[in-house]
Amino acid sequence: MDASERKKLLDDVETFCREIRPNEELCYLEHRFNDEAIGLAQKLSLLGMPIPMQYGGRGADLKTYLRALERIGREGTGLRTLFSGHTSIGQMPILDWGNDEQKRRFLPAGCLGESIMAFGLTEPEAGSNPLELQTTYRRDGDRFLLNGVKYLISNGGIADVVVTFAYPEGGQSPMSAFIVEAGGDGFEHEDMTAKIGLPTSNTAMFELTDYAVPAENLLGEEGNGFRIAMHTLVGGRLSVAAGCLGVIRDCLDEVLRYATEREQHGKPIGRHQLVQEHIAHIEIARQTSESLLDTAAEAKMSSAANLGNRDLSRRANLLSAEAKFVASNAAFDAADRAVQVFGGRGYSELFRPGRHFKDVRVCRIYEGTDEILKLKIAASLLGKEYAAFR
DSSP states (O other): OOHHHHHHHHHHHHHHHHHHHHHHHHHHHTTOOOTTHHHHHHHTTOTTTTSOGGGTSOOOOHHHHHHHHHHHHHHOHHHHHHHIIIIIIIIHHHHHHOOHHHHHHHHHHHHHTSSOEEEEOOBTTBSSOGGGOOOEEEEETTEEEEEEEEEEEETTTTOSEEEEEEEETTSOOOOEEEEEEOSSTTEEEEEOOOOSSOTTSOEEEEEEEEEEEEGGGEESSTTOHHHHHHHHHHHHHHHHHHHHHHHHHHHHHHHHHHHHHOEETTEEGGGSHHHHHHHHHHHHHHHHHHHHHHHHHHHHHHHHHTTTOHHHHHHHHHHHHHHHHHHHHHHHHHHHHHHHHHGGGGGSTTSHHHHHHHHHGGGGTTTSOHHHHHHHHHHHHHOGGGOSOO
16 A cells, blocks of 8 residues: 555545544434444445455555544544454454455455454353353354354444354364354344443344354364464454544543633633643553554564564564553543543533543453453563463
8 A cells, every 4th residue: 555545545534534423423322323334434445444455455554554443433432343343353354364265255245345244252151261162063064053152242233244253062172263144044143232332333142053154164274263363353452452542532632622612710621730630641641552552553564574473473462462451441541531621511422522431441341351461461471381361
């Protein structure tokens, strides 16, 4: 991607964000999925930003893609989650692990928006530890039959294709990954709307009952599912961090504007020292998160350019965990401070800080909880023998 293509992509993202904002805010107040987002993203060719042009994408490098997600994150974590679920953890594992035929079958349709994608790892009893998955599969001629329940899946109720993980039935072999085409007999889904935030984002659970998946939809080699999942989550965490940086930026913009317009005690509240303290904290969070995200993105790009280099891979894994941890916690704190600056108005969905506060809390849970990321970071420094879990 050259400079002109990069600028065009980011201009298209800006257009998307400006045009979607009125409907995104309306959908938030009505607590419903923003059904205009996919159509507008289709129109602007934003549903395959980092996918190579040969498969219908825009061919964006990682840093450009993360800048795009950051901008979308300013509009809301729910909207950014749509893109992360579809591209970062939906399309990317197929790009990274799929064979040529799988890439040709699934990626162009995803880039056109004809097929929405999702990532089916989490289950009711398997959240932070995917090794406890209960979904199983068995071979049946030229197909696999899958059984199990996937839970809290972003895009799960609107997805046409879900990268799904399961263990072989009745055995101790490692898990495998499958490209599951949703909607046939034996596939039942239910939207999950009782959420603290993210009302404009689709979250669902689905159940597979002897669900037939063609053998050619096995992703990567059989038994390689855990590696595929962990590799995918590195990029997924960077996408969350980028969205959180967008939240921080939007909170900063909102408090700067409000602090100069709102007057109390005979002067703009921006002249009050304790309000300035909140502003300073948010700016420091923005700078810190941005710097760490850039470093993590460079490490991921270096690792991708040197496949097989374990040191670079470990560094990318570590920095993605650090970036996600720092940015998600900083975004939640920034939203909390923005609510405080807005006072009573901050405690309302009519204003942006309140919406960010409710939505960004999930970023400290999905794609790796705070606790799991801390353990990963510490174990990467101490050595594998100190890992708190295996």
